[in-house]
Amino acid sequence: MSTPFGTWVPSASRLADNALRTEPPWSDRVTSGLCCRRLAPGQRAGSVVIVIRDVGGDPPVSPTVAVEAVRLARQLVEPLGRRWSHVQAVAARAGELSSTVDPDERDVLVASAWLHDIGYSPEIGHTRFHPLDGARYLSASGWPPLVVNLVAHHSGARFEAKERGLSADLSAFPLPGEPMLDALALADLTTGPAGERLTYDDRIAEILRRYPEGDPVHQAWLTAAPVLRESVQRAQARLAAGSA
Ligand SMILES: [Fe+2]
Numbered sequence: 001m002s003t004p005f006g007t008w009v010p011s012a013s014r015l016a017d018n019a020l021r022t023e024p025p026w027s028d029r030v031t032s033g034l035c036c037r038r039l040a041p042g043q044r045a046g047s048v049v050i051v052i053r054d055v056g057g058d059p060p061v062s063p064t065v066a067v068e069a070v071r072l073a074r075q076l077v078e079p080l081g082r083r084w085s086h087v088q089a090v091a092a093r094a095g096e097l098s099s100t101v102d103p104d105e106r107d108v109l110v111a112s113a114w115l116h117d118i119g120y121s122p123e124i125g126h127t128r129f130h131p132l133d134g135a136r137y138l139s140a141s142g143w144p145p146l147v148v149n150l151v152a153h154h155s156g157a158r159f160e161a162k163e164r165g166l167s168a169d170l171s172a173f174p175l176p177g178e179p180m181l182d183a184l185a186l187a188d189l190t191t192g193p194a195g196e197r198l199t200y201d202d203r204i205a206e207i208l209r210r211y212p213e214g215d216p217v218h219q220a221w222l223t224a225a226p227v228l229r230e231s232v233q234r235a236q237a238r239l240a241a242g243s244a
Contacts (some may be wrong), residue, residue, distance in 0.1 A: 073091075109150075109180060114182075116184065118134045119137070119151075
């Protein structure tokens with residue numbers, strides 16, 4: 001199958017091209033071949049910098065999927081204003097949570113965090129249900145199935161799909177494993193719409209305020225909130241334990 005990654009060979013110059021910025025000083029976090037440079041203290045989320053470079057590993061993990069994810073997210077989400085700040089902060093948080101998932105899937109977690117909201121882009125949105133629109137676009141573009149499925153099911157998408165009568169459409173995408181879903185839920189549901197760090201309860205309250213009663217999103221979260229709280233708590237417990 002032809003994919004965005006099929007013939008692409010990472011090189012120092014190509015990685016530099018795809019990096020958002022490279023200025024020091026940053027604290028480096030090396031996770032299974034990926035290096036995510038995090039916010040300096042006091043930096044605003046709007047200036048989050050994620051730099052991904054090949055730092056080896058055993059076996060080496062190709063950073064290609066995450067690098068391509070940054071490129072595509074920037075293309076589709078940056079024009080959407082503050083949602084770009086949200087996505088950058090979620091991706092940074094996913095990097096911090098990489099110890100909670102299988103080492104072989106850490107690059108996929110980070111890539112999925114970059115891509116989880118691309119369905120909001122008017123360039124690719126059709127159903128106006130962003131997890132499904134994003135997943136369909138990625139699937140049609142040949143992205144790895146786990147990335148596609150994580151985008152489809154991120155942060156309890158199945159609850160909103162039910163409200164919108166799109167459960168059958170969403171079920172075309174298999175549900176990924178719990179650690180990956182939990183990590184992405186924790187990253188997304190403790191990050192506000194402008195990239196600010198929130199508690200889970202504050203994030204849910206913010207969603208319920210932003211979408212009025214009667215809106216499918218509001219209705220979905222009334223049901224989803226207790227279930228997703230458990231998901232977030234599982235990821236927090238894995239993070240505290242220090243392993244997947
Ligand atoms: Fe999000």
